[in-house]
Amino acid sequence: MFSSTQNTIIAVATPLGVGAIAMIRVSGKDAFSITQKIWKSKKNLLTQVPNTLLVGTIIDQENTPIDEVVLSIFHAPHSFTGDNTIEISCHASPYIVQKILTLLVENGAKLAQAGEFTRRAYLNGRVDLAQAEAIADVIASENENAHKIAFQQMRGGFSKQIKKMREDFIKLAGLLELELDFAEEDVEFANRGEIQKQVHQLSQNISDLANSYQLGKVLKNGFPVAIVGKPNAGKSTLLNALLAEDKAIVSPIAGTTRDSIEDETTIKGIKFRFVDTAGLRQTDDIVENIGIARTKEKMQASALILYLFDVSEFTPDVLLKNLLEIEQYNVPILLVANKIDIADKNAIHYFENFEEKYQKQIIFLSAHTQHNLENLQNKLADYVQMQPLHQNQTIITNTRHYACLQDTLKALEQVKKSLDQKFSTEMVATDMREVIYQLGTITGEITNNDLLEFIFTKFCIGK
Numbered sequence: 001m002f003s004s005t006q007n008t009i010i011a012v013a014t015p016l017g018v019g020a021i022a023m024i025r026v027s028g029k030d031a032f033s034i035t036q037k038i039w040k041s042k043k044n045l046l047t048q049v050p051n052t053l054l055v056g057t058i059i060d061q062e063n064t065p066i067d068e069v070v071l072s073i074f075h076a077p078h079s080f081t082g083d084n085t086i087e088i089s090c091h092a093s094p095y096i097v098q099k100i101l102t103l104l105v106e107n108g109a110k111l112a113q114a115g116e117f118t119r120r121a122y123l124n125g126r127v128d129l130a131q132a133e134a135i136a137d138v139i140a141s142e143n144e145n146a147h148k149i150a151f152q153q154m155r156g157g158f159s160k161q162i163k164k165m166r167e168d169f170i171k172l173a174g175l176l177e178l179e180l181d182f183a184e185e186d187v188e189f190a191n192r193g194e195i196q197k198q199v200h201q202l203s204q205n206i207s208d209l210a211n212s213y214q215l216g217k218v219l220k221n222g223f224p225v226a227i228v229g230k231p232n233a234g235k236s237t238l239l240n241a242l243l244a245e246d247k248a249i250v251s252p253i254a255g256t257t258r259d260s261i262e263d264e265t266t267i268k269g270i271k272f273r274f275v276d277t278a279g280l281r282q283t284d285d286i287v288e289n290i291g292i293a294r295t296k297e298k299m300q301a302s303a304l305i306l307y308l309f310d311v312s313e314f315t316p317d318v319l320l321k322n323l324l325e326i327e328q329y330n331v332p333i334l335l336v337a338n339k340i341d342i343a344d345k346n347a348i349h350y351f352e353n354f355e356e357k358y359q360k361q362i363i364f365l366s367a368h369t370q371h372n373l374e375n376l377q378n379k380l381a382d383y384v385q386m387q388p389l390h391q392n393q394t395i396i397t398n399t400r401h402y403a404c405l406q407d408t409l410k411a412l413e414q415v416k417k418s419l420d421q422k423f424s425t426e427m428v429a430t431d432m433r434e435v436i437y438q439l440g441t442i443t444g445e446i447t448n449n450d451l452l453e454f455i456f457t458k459f460c461i462g463k
């Protein structure tokens with residue numbers, strides 16, 4: 001359980017281990033008086049001006065100096081948590097950090113739980129729930145796009161949008177509720193046509209946001225691409241080339257890769273998750289067959305299949321025949337002709353009209369020499385539809401937000417139905433209240449302890 005905001009909590013906010021500087025956060029009502037007890041300097045912390053830095057020494061009970069540190073002083077409510085806060089920057093020896101934490105605890109501070117600082121920031125109204133969740137995403141962001149979205153959400157862009165929609169809807173529902181007060185007089189404050197129009201508009205906006213989740217998921221978790229083909233096509237060689245590391249074993253023996261191997265890499269600011277798979281063929285080898293079954297699972301779970309073939313072994317007829325097997329998975333396929341470095345001209349020539357004839361583009365490359373690898377990388381980056389991101393539209397990445405938006409849409413459908421069927425004002429008002437409730441769960445106007453627990457325990461300690 002989390003302690004009350006009356007307690008003063010402490011945690012190391014920097015990674016543990018040896019480094020130049022570590023930072024310990026002290027936050028709560030008694031942050032200043034507790035730190036003062038282990039502080040030696042001419043300046044008294046209790047009378048210190050807010051937003052200043054102080055240099056001094058941390059001492060133990062026997063007045064033994066532990067470290068020379070810098071303190072950053074924040075007075076409530078102008079701190080991250082909204083409570084009095086001191087950030088102690090000390091030398092990052094694990095001994096020093098542990099010693100300071102122990103001294104603080106001995107003087108009345110409590111060790112913080114995961115996410116407790118951010119939880120207090122939320123409870124003190126410094127950030128709303130969606131913003132608090134975005135802080136975790138900013139910390140986890142590993143590339144330009146994931147960072148851009150998380151940063152925008154942390155600053156409250158998404159929350160503002162949701163809050164505005166909710167407030168507009170509250171006003172509308174308010175008019176309807178007013179009618180209930182005058183039930184006997186048969187008045188209509190809220191024009192039903194106007195409600196219908198606004199419900200329609202809100203549904204549109206909410207579904208745009210919900211639809212952005214597909215892209216959001218990709219930007220956050222990586223775009224899943226399965227590399228598939230016959231044994232020896234060069235799949236593992238291609239994986240290694242895309243990752244720029246020797247991840248998978250490459251050999252001229254057909255059936256080298258048995259288990260699927262996956263890893264992530266960023267191409268043009270987009271995170272991709274590539275899966276190298278066991279080559280598809282008929283075999284009696286039990287282990288290889290398990291691998292082939294996994295290949296099928298991976299194909300199904302991917303957003304794009306790279307079908308790789310050895311251009312000197314395939315003709316358009318063979319390619320089309322093999323493709324039939326892959327097409328049943330209903331995942332878009334990108335064809336890649338490999339080994340152009342050793343293929344003779346005739347082999348490549350066979351495929352010259354392929355694109356025109358079958359409306360299927362082929363990328364010719366050599367995974368081994370990496371000739372034309374860039375063409376594939378460009379094609380992959382273009383493939384992920386990034387327009388919404390470039391147009392600065394809000395993109396949601398959080399599964400909880402997505403689920404809340406879906407619930408809001410369901411509630412809006414119910415309002416539409418009640419209006420269409422000319423249900424009583426009371427029933428329409430009840431349905432509208434559900435929409436307001438669902439929107440409120442996103443930013444945290446509506447919340448409960450279980451939800452907070454679910455969100456904040458996923459944070460790291462010190463955040």
Ligand SMILES: Nc1nc2c(ncn2[C@@H]2O[C@H](COP(=O)(O)OP(=O)(O)OP(=O)(O)O)[C@@H](O)[C@H]2O)c(=O)[nH]1
Pocket residue numbers: 229230231232233234235236237238249250251252253254255256257258277278279280338339340341342365366367368369
């Ligand atoms: N010359 C040439 N050889 C290649 C190329 N790509 C792969 N190879 C060779 O082809 C052989 C098979 O490569 P792998 O990457 O292991 O093939 P794979 O598709 O992963 O094969 P399995 O794991 O058995 O399904 C190895 O000897 C590679 O060096 C290429 O572009 N050019």
Ligand SMILES: [Mg+2]
Pocket residue numbers: 235236237248249250256257276277
């Ligand atoms: Mg392989």
